[in-house]
Amino acid sequence: MRPFAYATPPDAREAVLAVAERPDATFLAGGTNLVDHLRLGVAAPGLLVDVTALTSAEIDDLSDGGLRIGAAVRNSDLAADRRVRARYPVLAEALLAGASGQLRNMATTGGNPLQRTRCVYFQDVTTPCNKRAPGSGCAALGGATRNHAVLGASEHCIATHPSDMAVALAALDARVQVLGPDGEREIPFTELHTLPGDTPERDTVLEHGELITAIDVPDLPIATRSRYRKVRDRASYAFALVSVAACLDVAGGEIRDARIALGGVAHKPWRAHRAEEALRGAPATDESYRAAAAAELADARPQEGFDGGNAFKIPLLTGTLVSTLRALAGEETRA
């Protein structure tokens, strides 16, 4: 591991300036992904700026009825919060589907969305990877692609985003509060992460030195009837092959509105606007759910791979979406 300096500035603004002025500096929060990357050689910063004590660890009520989640709120505390469980069960369920109890006690609200792909080639510094070493190539293409993307990938990168929490936040129209060297700005959560395109080294639109200080979830009555469903290779403590975050508003057998995001299928949490559009006004039937999945997956492109590839994700995602929506439609509103 390369030697690094460690700093705990007095406040968030000082922390932002400290990182902004040094290209080899980076923020440290829960450390669950970064410390592993230091050890693997995937990351080699010269300065770690610890922001754990510099952003809020509180969940505050917003005047519009939503919640402001401080960046330092641990994943476990967020999942246990009674307001989150009652108003946004999909968010609590997504958090609880991720990692382990120990990791959820460490991981933070600000850090979780910024965790990096678990693509095995990205994490193995002996293989080419355009995300880790731009221009070096992509070892995943034609490699083991079971865990890779079927939506929005490029010829340079087919990695997926690993966060479960981020999939729920994408469905909930969350907003990201950011502090940078030039001041504050707000980013819609669905615009935080980028698709790989020609710059797979970028995961988000954040500039170097910009710090997530909080994430807001708006008042969203539809979210009281919501679920997170994750499919993985073992029953617990594994990343998603596919996942679905869904909120559904059904009345008189007709779908009035829906919020859907998909995980494990793209470089970013995938907000399923096409599926939502297909569902609005449709009867609450399996045929409608199937049609919605087909609309969303019309442009899906499975990857070939020596492990058999990932074409299985199309029917798996379809089935997961159908069963999740079916369960939600049959459920009394929880609140």
Add this chain to the structure above:
Amino acid sequence: METELTLRVDGATHHLRVDTRTSLLDALRQRLGATSPKKGCDHGQCGACTVLVGGRRILGCLALAVAHDGAEVTTSAGLAPGPDEAHPVHRAFVDHDAFQCGYCTPGQVCSAVGVLDELERGWPSAATADVVAGPDLGDARALDREIAERMSGNLCRCGAYKGIRAAVAEVAGVEDGARR
């Protein structure tokens, strides 16, 4: 680069100077002789390094010592109330044959203590049928599912899971939940 910090480990205060790269696990084991937490994978995948910090279970291998200045750390060894006494979780592990080689056991024990506290607080898990209502502790089968899910971050290569589940269930107040 070196830095100074203070750690309180199993009731004793230590001042030490460490390289900034030192994990909390390595500081405990190599600098302070607290060898109850074990190094398994060193990548946050096995749970052998689990310790309690401020009463909450975390992974010592993914924690930088420098980021835990002033922390109150409890290891499995420090859970014992006295030199010849065992913590209820220790006793339950012995009674239920909840280990074979024992290497993962201190991590399992710390994780179990964390799980029991989380259940007590009514925290839901991925095995909880209704996250709004919280875990159902009255039903032995539901509790066994809760324990299996909540302990999933601790691997046991000997496969003592059945005994581990029963041991944790017993301390949680239910007789041998794993036998169902």
